[in-house]
Amino acid sequence: MARMKFLCDSERCIECNGCVTACKNANETEWGIQRRRVVTLDDGEIGKEVSISVACMHCSDAPCMAVCPTDCFYPTEDGLILHNKDACIGCGYCLYACPFGAPQFPKQGAFGARGKMDKCTFCAGGPEEDPVLEEQKYGANRLREGKLPLCAEMCSTKALLAGDATEVADIFRERVVYRGHRNNAWSSVEHEAAESEQLAKNAADLAYDATQSV
Amino acid sequence: MARYQSVRDIKAWLILLLVVLMALPATVLAQQGADARREAFQSMPGTQPDFWRDAVQGVSGRTQSNSPGADTLIMVEGERWREIRNQWISPGGAIALGGSLLAITLFYLLVGKVKLEHPRTGRKIERWTRWDRTIHWFVASLFIILAITGLSILYAKWFLMPILPTSVWAAWMTAAKNIHNYLGPLFGLGVLAMIIKWLKHNFFNMTDFKWFLKGGGIVGKGHPSAGYLNGGEKVWFWMIVFVGLTVVISGLVLDFPNFGQTRETMQLFLIIHAGSSLLLMAAAFGHIYIGTLGTEGAFEGMKTGYVDESWAKQHHDLWYDAVKNKTKS
């Protein structure tokens, strides 16, 4: 069984927000809902600035699922965390537990009126038999069509990768190995040799982790 | 007849007890700790060590997203909240509620109902005015509704969800949340009215001190003296004031998220709200027991407003004397 994962290579992300736009377009999310966002740290500081694209990470031991009062989340065979909007009461607990700020709400009103939670589905739709309804409620189901998430597909620098964890990890590891030489490949920040080794090691660990996680 | 009555009452208590105790093991089930760090590490491996250090400590940056807290890459507090709520509040609350019911049941079985020592005189004294009773039952019924809906939010997924079809489950939870969130502020108003109306009866004095020394007359022989309210009732009143207002204020913070509260604020107030409301519920079981099953003749006071003279003399002798003196003069 494939274990789906995102991977964002901060060395490549240029904060173009293409993934954000692609997601919005693929899933036609409600006004105010943005399933993916790009966070830039040390903005404007030359040599230090990094950007990272974040959405739901489809956690292995998902905190949102653990606190949801209606238990409306469910893991799929691909290791995705999806949820059932029919049972969602909009209490916001998932947002309070999620490390990545992934759950989104259409409103933030008096008496705790938030509407139904919406978050990244890894472009895998949701629990709805009728495809039209499914698309309305949960957005595109690209996985069923054999396609990968649109955010990653549209990434101009291929910083954002999405797919089978092992494959994604392999691609990344290969990249880091080539990047190890100065002035080579796509790196915006220059590395000392030792650091590159560390990165390669991280990548190897990651590849190992990915094959381990179920 | 009376015998049947108490058998039925005991059964009702035991069933309630069983339900609460059954909810317990489910909530105490071992829960694995979340590992956001590993999760993030897997998905952002290209990062450098110092950047990584910042990220896992909850550093904020810049983003185009407007959703609350979007500029923070990793919110570290979420894990702690999950742990406190799922590993402390849930099981702790079940233990408190179950323990309270268990203690009451044991007390009932060992000590039994406090009976009237002298036969009813048939003469009635007014104890609670129409206003008093209106406020009491307004707050009490809202309390029960808020308790049932609140407990559903906290516990129902452990025992209701497995037995209900998804559509019924979803409808019940949506109703519970909306009922809870709309009636909560009304409960707050009722509590305020109650505090204003009854404050004057509830200052402690030497009589209460002696009442406590004698254990409220529960242990040993002879009834300690008491005025209009005894020490125990005053303690319950002040619990409503302090714990009740904590529940109300924390509830209001949660109920109106439209003032831009951060996620961290909401986590804190959810913990305060759940903790204080569970404490209040555990104490309320005791109050309900004493006011109904536990004391012969107490319930009719809050129902009709009047108590029998022999009840008044037995439980609130000083108040009885004062009322008698007033009517004589």
Ligand code: HEM
């Ligand atoms: C002014 C009164 C109250 C207000 C405004 C209020 C509001 C709230 C809100 C907004 C929530 C979060 C749930 C959601 O948004 O869906 C909540 C949860 C809860 N409330 Fe209240 N509430 C009030 C009184 C009470 C009372 C009197 C009780 C108990 C007798 C109670 C017990 C609970 C419980 C157990 C939870 C679940 C906490 C958790 O899951 O962590 N509340 N309340």
Ligand code: SF4
């Ligand atoms: S919503 Fe948050 S906690 Fe839940 S799986 Fe996604 S990233 Fe993890």
Ligand code: SF4
């Ligand atoms: S907002 Fe919906 S999905 Fe999130 S915890 Fe509440 S009920 Fe569950």
Ligand code: SF4
């Ligand atoms: S996987 Fe799909 S739903 Fe998730 S962020 Fe990417 S485009 Fe949006």
